[in-house]
Amino acid sequence: MTIRKVLTTPDKKLRSRSRELTMPEMKSAKTKELITDIYETLNDGEYGVGMSAIQVGEPLAITVVMIRPTPNRPNLNYYNQVYFNLKILKTFGEKKPMWEGCCSVLDDNGNLLYAKVPRYERIKVKYCNEIGEICTATVDGFLAHVLQHEIDHINGILFTDLIPITNIVSQEEYRKAQKSGY
Ligand SMILES: [Zn+2]
Structure with missing residues (x-):
C-alpha cells in the first residue's frame, strides 16, 4: 500500500485519454494494488x-x-x-450548476479551487465492478455529480475546461458562497 503523488495541473498526463481494461486486467494483482493505492491516496486527504x-x-x-x-x-x-471502464449511456433532463473541486486543480498555495459546473442530476452509466461484472445503473444526486467529474478525468477533461475561468474561486470564496446559500 502506497500513498501516490496526485498529479496537478498543468501536468500533461491529466490530459490523456485513459484506456479501458480487459477482463484479466481487472482481476490482476497489479490492478488490485493500484486500487488500494488510490484508496490510500484519497484517505490521505480530507476533501476527495x-x-x-x-x-x-x-x-x-x-x-x-x-x-x-x-x-x-x-x-x-x-x-x-x-x-x-465507466461511461455514460444516457442523461436525463437539463444540466444544473453544482459546486465542485478537484484534487488535481490547486492554487499556488496548494489549496483546492472550486466552481459551479453544469452537471446532469441523473445519468445512466455502464461499468464493470470490482469483480469484473458488467453493470448498468441509473444514479442521481451527488453520486451522479461525482461520476460525471470522474468520467471527464478518464477523457482528459478537467472541470475548469467546462466553465469560464473567471468563475473559478478559492476555497475561502467557496465557503463564503456556501454560507450565503449561493
Ligand atoms: Zn478531479
Whole structure:
C-alpha cells in the first residue's frame, strides 16, 4: 500500500485519454494494488470523494469513489465503489450548476479551487465492478455529480475546461458562497 503523488495541473498526463481494461486486467494483482493505492491516496486527504487512475499517473479507466463526510460537505453518507471502464449511456433532463473541486486543480498555495459546473442530476452509466461484472445503473444526486467529474478525468477533461475561468474561486470564496446559500 502506497500513498501516490496526485498529479496537478498543468501536468500533461491529466490530459490523456485513459484506456479501458480487459477482463484479466481487472482481476490482476497489479490492478488490485493500484486500487488500494488510490484508496490510500484519497484517505490521505480530507476533501476527495473520488479519484481516477490518471490522477496518480496511470492512464487506465479505473475510478474509485469514496464518498464520505468532508469539511465542505459534512452530511454525506459513506459509499465506496470501484468502477472499471465507466461511461455514460444516457442523461436525463437539463444540466444544473453544482459546486465542485478537484484534487488535481490547486492554487499556488496548494489549496483546492472550486466552481459551479453544469452537471446532469441523473445519468445512466455502464461499468464493470470490482469483480469484473458488467453493470448498468441509473444514479442521481451527488453520486451522479461525482461520476460525471470522474468520467471527464478518464477523457482528459478537467472541470475548469467546462466553465469560464473567471468563475473559478478559492476555497475561502467557496465557503463564503456556501454560507450565503449561493
Ligand atoms: Zn478531479
